[in-house]
Amino acid sequence: MQTTSELMACNPFLSYRISISFSSLCKTLSPLLRTSISFPTRSPQFNPIRFHSRSMMANSFSWDDVFRISQADNDLDDSSDLQGFFERVKACNRGCEKKSEFIPFVIEQQIVGYIHNRFANHLREFHNVFDFLEDKSYSSHFGGYITLNPSLKSSEDRTEAVADVINCLGGLIPGTRNELYPVTSSFGKPEFFSLERAAAPYFGIKPHGITCKENILKECEEEAGLPRSISNRAVPVGVVSYMDINGYSFKRDVLFCYDLELPDEFIPTNQVQLNVTDGEVESFKLVPVTHVMNIIRRVEFFKPNCSLVITDFLFRHGYISPENDGYLQLLQSLRSGDCS
Numbered sequence: 207m208q209t210t211s212e213l214m215a216c217n218p219f220l221s222y223r224i225s226i227s228f229s230s231l232c233k234t235l236s237p238l239l240r241t242s243i244s245f246p247t248r249s250p251q252f253n254p255i256r257f258h259s260r261s262m263m264a265n266s267f268s269w270d271d272v273f274r275i276s277q278a279d280n281d282l283d284d285s286s287d288l289q290g291f292f293e294r295v296k297a298c299n300r301g302c303e304k305k306s307e308f309i310p311f312v313i314e315q316q317i318v319g320y321i322h323n324r325f326a327n328h329l330r331e332f333h334n335v336f337d338f339l340e341d342k343s344y345s346s347h348f349g350g351y352i353t354l355n356p357s358l359k360s361s362e363d364r365t366e367a368v369a370d371v372i373n374c375l376g377g378l379i380p381g382t383r384n385e386l387y388p389v390t391s392s393f394g395k396p397e398f399f400s401l402e403r404a405a406a407p408y409f410g411i412k413p414h415g416i417t418c419k420e421n422i423l424k425e426c427e428e429e430a431g432l433p434r435s436i437s438n439r440a441v442p443v444g445v446v447s448y449m450d451i452n453g454y455s456f457k458r459d460v461l462f463c464y465d466l467e468l469p470d471e472f473i474p475t476n477q478v479q480l481n482v483t484d485g486e487v488e489s490f491k492l493v494p495v496t497h498v499m500n501i502i503r504r505v506e507f508f509k510p511n512c513s514l515v516i517t518d519f520l521f522r523h524g525y526i527s528p529e530n531d532g533y534l535q536l537l538q539s540l541r542s543g544d545c546s
Contacts, residue, residue: 288532318389324454361398385402447540447543463515502516
């Protein structure tokens with residue numbers, strides 16, 4: 207098995223709904239994968255290195271920088287300081303105080319999402335698709351909720367009608383990719399209709415209606431050349447969740463985490479040369495777990511929700527202990543979003 211090493215995908219744009227951490231019996235891992243919170247006061251010695259500065263732009267960040275930042279540094283003694291982890295959590299939970307600006311999106315008496323009141327104004331033009339009803343039972347600041355027109359009875363009719371609206375809205379919803387997410391009231395519940403993936407945060411839905419294990423097998427093979435004979439051994443170990451509000455967007459993500467032990471001889475292969483990848487993974491490197499811990503703690507460059515998955519691994523494998531000040535608060539913060 208691999209020893210004290212980290213299989214790491216260095217890519218700020220990597221975005222999986224299923225988060226997979228690769229670990230071994232010797233405590234190796236891989237972040238290939240993937241309420242309002244009060245945060246503790248910054249400790250005096252904590253001084254994170256920031257790579258959004260003019261001197262180090264994101265597009266110039268290299269593996270040499272990763273290794274340099276991950277090394278122990280006498281001038282940066284943050285070994286017991288959890289503040290850097292709290293900052294990663296905070297980056298995933300922006301705008302919680304703005305939740306009152308959103309209107310519940312209700313299907314068959316079940317809240318399936320939340321829509322910003324100003325974005326909702328654009329939907330009012332499509333009265334054959336959306337209804338705006340007055341009802342205070344859903345605790346809306348606006349005293350009502352949004353639902354689909356009752357003439358849209360089947361899942362297929364709803365999917366087609368909402369897709370037409372999204373196409374008409376054009377630039378208001380960037381990045382459409384013709385990939386559909388099931389719209390449900392909670393995990394494992396029946397599907398009301400399907401929604402374009404890029405539109406999911408604009409309707410505030412939870413994009414967790416896919417089959418977890420099958421998606422893991424698919425992504426492992428596409429992104430790392432991992433055969434199903436190995437990836438099929440992945441073990442579910444829990445979830446992390448967060449609530450992020452940015453403009454009209456309301457992300458209520460739940461990331462499912464899996465551990466997978468890798469053979470010593472396995473080397474992940476970027477499949478881009480074989481034209482079977484979507485290009486989300488740039489490269490792989492082996493990095494010691496303790497160094498990965500320093501990277502998460504000290505650097506703001508990596509994708510924030512990937513940091514949550516890695517932090518969860520550090521808790522489960524004893525790299526963050528109860529002796530660290532803020533232990534329980536950080537552990538709880540990894541599930542800041544609704545996990546229903």
